[in-house]
Each structure stands twice: as structure tokens, then as C-alpha cells.
Amino acid sequence: MKTKLALLSLFVSTLTFSEVVNLKKFDIEVPSQFMVPYSGDESEFKDGFKTGFGSALAFKNINSDGTIEFYALTDRGPNADIPKYLKDGKSVPGKFFPAPNFTPSIGILKVDDKKAEIIDKIELKDSTGKNITGLPLPLNRIGSTGEVALDLNMNSLGYDINGLDPEGIAIDKDGNFWISDEYGPFIIKVDKNGKILEKLEPGNGLPEIVKYRIPNRGIEGLTIDKNGNIYAAVQSTLNVDGKTKDTAIFTRVLKIDPDTKEVKTFAYPIDKNYKSNSAAKIGDIYAVDENKLLIIEQGKQKGKMENLIYLVDFSKADDITTLGNLESKGNDLKIKLGEKKLVVDLRKHGWDTEKAEGLTLLPDNKTIAIINDNDFGMAISEDVSPYHYNENEKQLYLNNKATNQKLTLKKNTETSQLWLVTLKEEI
Template sequence: MTGKIWLVSLFSISVLSGCANNGMIQAATSFVGNVPKQGSELPYSVLRGDLIDSKTNQPFEIRNGGFGSAMTANPNQANQFYALTDRGPNANYTGEYGKGKSFPVASYTPRIGLFEVESDGSISMVKSILLKRPEGSLISGLPNTSALGGTGETPYHSNGQPVLMNDSKPYNKDANPIKLDDYGLDGEGLVALKDGTFWVSDEYGPHIVHFDSNGVEIGRINAFKNDTRNMFYLPAVFQHRRANRGMEGLAISPDETTLVGIMQSTMQNPDKAAQKGNLTRIVTLNLTDGNTEQYLYRQEKAENANSEISTLTANQFLVIERDGSFLLGGPNGESKANVNAQKHVYRIDLSTGTPLSSVALSSSITRDASHGLMIDGLTLEQFANRSGWDALAEKGIKPVSKALVIDMVKAVSYPHDKMEGLWVIDGHHLGVLNDDDFATWSTKGKLEQKYLDNHTIDSNRLYIINADLMGN
């Protein structure tokens, strides 16, 4: 099954293959016309079925599932894609030890799934790759310590007890503390290379981690100079990521030399007040010498989410920009249905944006070691919030250009809140994948099933959209 590729014999067009690792080549696959408009469901197993839904008082399923945080082509087989989970099922929770997250499966290991689209449009799972530390032990999805970007999230079990180093013994600050994991990842971005290895970006550090084909860590990049695991470093400004909104998307240049990451939302640079804006950052990192560059992206609405970035050419990329609403109301009911839900895919061009390293310094424009480029003593986030994008342009700083390629609500009546995976199949077909949150939701810290409407449980679904991705 995994060795079959169906090629369209009736026509031949110049298209992109996967992440455009080979540029424009001849490739097209027959399954693109057989995935139904409402999408094909990914297979899942049940992680837990014993918890009680806080709304129905009935048992509900926590599913695995969860393969929707990122998506990318298998560069070596045209009808296969990889998909990434995040840290595992979780929900906001405040307990005896402060604000944090409830982890109903605290032992969950983040993973990469390989999926195959059959000629009839159905999807099968080929394998699951569990992510591991350099010595081969399994990582967790538990938060990092504060030294490596942790924001003080306390992990709790579903019964409200804290996750401890040894859960069989009582909490002790020194002898049996709350369990944190500096290898823990909340993965959100995924790149698959032709050599079989992967890069994963996350929301914790943010960290960018290189894994071999078996999921074992072989390299790491983040913004923390004291992290001896690093091969290269991100600019220090990325330490100011907003909690739960870190490096949400990751791509790589066609020649596989340069990673391109995008932050989900405006960073807390320098404080929480700054995060309520529409300025997000894109960073490029050369894997040969570690050199980085930054660009700005202007969102349509403040506090939107950039949930994915995928390669078209060396300078052109597709970017998801979305809000958090449900077309049909979701778990909050029909009264919260939003016909104006925003689930967009934009094409951007890095060559049209201002490389931040090129901005000339002056008495007005300075550079801070922690907060990056400053204008009149304000971070770029603060300055944009206060004075607007026209004022930024007057200072010689422009965001990358963007053009709407797909409106998923108009295209398929997209019912999900989260749109987080993009798969460039060819120049006219794009795979889109939602994050189903392991079919888990919470209201005021109480766990429940995640519904799209009054009866439909959210699940990972692959949609394939026919569109002119290159704008030709």
C-alpha cells in the first residue's frame, strides 16, 4: 500500500512537489479529486474513555487524534503526508498550586504520524513516530522550566492533583516537586526533509528541534544562550513569546538550507499589553552558518493566529491566518455561530518585506539585546499598537506583502475553530488539516467532548482545495 503512487495520465502540469524541495517539477496525483468536499477523516484511537463530560454527565472519548498541529508532504512519496501532534490533550485549570493546565493523559508523548491518501480519497495511517531525547528516552508534553521559556504553567492530572516527579508520594518542593520537562515540546510546526529527518517548532521556548527518522533528537535551536544543547540560536526577542502562542508554523527553503518560522500572534514584547496587536514576526535561519533574519507580518485583526507556513518558492510562502471562532457555534452552542469566521490562506513574499537587520540605526531607532529593534524607546509591537503601520512605514519598516488565496469558510463551509496544517500537493491543490484538540474541550476548567455543532464531534479532517497557489 505504501509503495503506490497514482499519477494522472490525462494531463501534465508544472507543479510543486511537497515543500517545493525540488522547485517546479512535473507531479500530480489522482486522489485530489476523490477527497470529498467535507474532507476525509483521519483514523484515530481512544486514549481514555472513562472521564465524565461536565455538560452531559456521560463518559466521553479523549482521542488520539490530535494530528493537526502541523502538516507537511512526504518529500519522497506524492500521496503521503506527515502530521504533528502538540503536547497532548490539555485544558486550562487552576488548582491548589496555581494556574496551569489539566493533562488528562499526562504521560502522553508528542509524535509525528505518517498518513497515506488512497486513490478513493480515504486516509490510512502508515506509522507513528514518537519523539525522543538524544539518548532515546521518550519526551513528554509537560512544560519547560522558566530558564528555558516556561511561563509558570502548573501541570495537573484530571483529578486536580499536580503532576509530580513521583505521583505515588506527596508533594514536596525539594524531594518530590512538580514535574517539568526541559525536553517537553508543544509542537506546532513541522518540516520533513528528503533524508528522512524532521524539524519541529513549538510553543514553549519556542524551540526548534531536529529529529532523525526514528524521532530521536539530533539538534536544537532556541533563543536561550545558556542552553548547551543548541547548535544555533534564535534572536533573544523570541524569548518574549506569548504563552501558548509560540512558533506555530515552520517551513524550509527549496534547497533545504534555510528554516522559516512564523510566530502565532503578537509577542509579549516587552509586556502583556503589547500582545494585543496585529504584528507578528517571521524568522529565517540559515542551517549552514546560523545567520538569522526577521520580517514582519500584518494580521487582518488584532490577536489573530498565524497557524502555519508552507513553502512555494525561495521567497514565496503560504500562511494560515485565522481567528478562534466556530462557523456553527462549536462547544458554545448555536448562539455562538459565526458566519464571519476567518479561516484564510494567504500567499506572502519575503522579498517585499523589510529585513529588520537592514534598518539603519539613528537617534530614534536603536537595537536592544533583549527586545530587538526599538523606535523612540518602544518595541516594534508597542510602536505598531500606538502609532500604526503607516508610522512604521515612515521609519522604513514594511511588512511582507500578502494576497488571499483561499477562504476556507466560503470554499467548504469550514466548521472547525482551528486550521493548522498545510500540504502543498501541486501548484493547484492544497491540503488543509484542522487540529481537533484530541476531541477534548473544557468549560471553566471542566473537561468535556469537543463538538462542532449540537451533535458532531470534532475530528482531524483533510480537505483538498483547488486553487491557483502561485497567483499565475
């Protein structure tokens, strides 16, 4: 597939930059049959929500006609922040779910010279073959975020014991998908039809310490190297015992043997210019080779949003799996962390969306594909901060005065994009 020239940046140890020979951008098309149905009153969503197949990306194949196909993953579905929610006098976190029956899915994304379009999807199913949802897990279950799920009338939607918030995807040698999740965090093995075959969780397949992920910032990126090892990156710093999210200077990357379940853990050093260390977020990862990953790191640094792609090498890094709460050590770490070099600064080349969340590499080992999460093209119309809801009274308040107002949705102006960036040299 031929694409047009653009210039990007490759960071090397001498702080010089190497030429990039291609940059092509697409707005992702989602045909009506793959939209998310919505029964609300807002006319702008009469055709449903534009499904956000932008939480992760994996290469599928190049067809004989030169078109490229990817697997593109959704997250838990359309959701938005709720007002302060009081139950028995206590504030409870939560989210609006305007389409609570949405099933997280793997999309097939086809790209030619002119467009990028979703052509099919695979819905995720539990071990019995029943479609799951993206609703949060019941309270006190492994992976629960403690959230309530609400409709726009502030009614509880309940929980889903099999609920997932997918964020990373890769395919193994047998054609099974491996998907990471932000809730648990979990890693699940899924067959070609979307049925869950296996589930790894903190203390059972995953190191127990990862249960201290910041809520809704579980395992954001997942990839498989040429030897079949699974790598999974926690999105942000761990908050061990509620104390370390801003003392930690690294986030954890797991290396898992899917057969023996042996786990190694490496420390990925986050950048140093965040207002608080917990503001650093991993978008996705891709295994270039064993122990060498491309990784998206993003967040506001010195007040400016950054979306950066690094190459990180863990070949000399220490395995910290059994070393406990290193997050509390701050800068006083006595371990070897991963070594990273900047490959692409997306913002310098026109990236204007908040979240670069999918990343993969084409077989030429030069072309990086990046996709963003557009949050299903929706947001809450109102600023929810002046509102609160008293669950015991079943009453919504605006500036502490009871109101019958109903909260509504609006369009999110961010488009869903795919970028193909070709470097001059192989990674």
C-alpha cells in the first residue's frame, strides 16, 4: 500500500532526529450496522453512537489487493461522569451508561488508499457463550472499582459479574485473542468467536500487587512477542495501600509465559515533567522483539498534552516481581529500569486528540499504526460539578437546590482516527 510523505521524529542517544518517509491519516468509518443503538431523546444520536473501535489495535493481514486489515478493540462502551452521588451520606463513584447492553467487541478494520472502515465485528462472550457487557463488577469482587452504573435518570443499572473494560489486544500462534482489561485488572484468553477461555487476575495468574491499580487504570496495553510471551502494561503508577500513586516513578510491565504462567515484572520509567506522577498514562504497547517494546506514553507535561511513542528495552532491567512495594521508594530505587528512546512525538505532527490508545507495527518493521479512542462520540451536555444526587431521597440537586432537570448528552467533536507512520529505518 502506497502512502504520502511526511516528516516525523526519531530520538537517538545523541538527541538527533532521523527522517520518516510516510504519514497517512484516516477518519475511521463505522457503517450503521456497527453503531451502538440508543433510545434516548437527543436527536443527534437518533442513529446511535459511533462505536469507538479505538482502545487497541493489532495487525491482521495484508490482502492480495494491498489492502490492510487490523483488529480494533472497543472498551466498555459509551459512558460519562456522573454528578456527586450520595448514598447513606457517603459519596460513591460512578458512571453514566446510556447504552448499558453494549457488548465490548473486536472490530475488523480494513484500510485502502482512500479510507479506513469497520467491515465486521466479534462480540465478547462469557464461558457459556452469553454476551457480556461493560458494566462494572459487583462490589467486593476482585476487580470491582466500587462504581455505580446509572442511566441518565440516575437509576441504577446494576452490575455484571463478567463485565470487562477491554484495553489491549494481541493474537497468539493458535489464533486466539489475548485481551487486557482496566477493571480487574484482568487478562483474558478468547477464541476466534469471542468466547472467553481463560481469565488471569491479581493473585491468580497475575501478581497480586497489580490489584492496587488506580481504579479504571488497570492493564492498558498488551502484546505478544515472536516467542509467544505476553507483555501487559499497567496504565499508570500503582497506588499501593492508597499511598504511592505520586511517589512511584514507574509503571509495571508484566511478561507472562502463557503455558507455564511464569511471570516477570519490569519497571517502565515514566517521564519526569508531570504535575503529579499519577497523570502519566500508557496508551498501548507492541513487542518489536523479546524484551523490546514500542510504548505510548501520554498525559500533560508542564501543562501541555503529550502523546509520545517510545522504544523501551527491558533486556537489562531487573525482575521486580518478588520485590514488593517499590512504588514507595520514589527516586531512591536500587533496581535497573527499562531504557527508553523517543521514536515519535505525535503532537509535533498534528495529533490533536487526547488519547492515542492503539498501537501496532506492520510487517515491514517500519510502519507504525496508531488509533485513538473517541469515547463513542458522546459526552454529557452539562458540567456535572454543580449537581449532586441523593440516592436515599431519589432526588437530583443543582447548586444544592432540588431540581427536576434531566441530564442530557452531546456530541463529542473528536474524530476516530488511524495514522500510518513509516520510518526511514526499521525499528
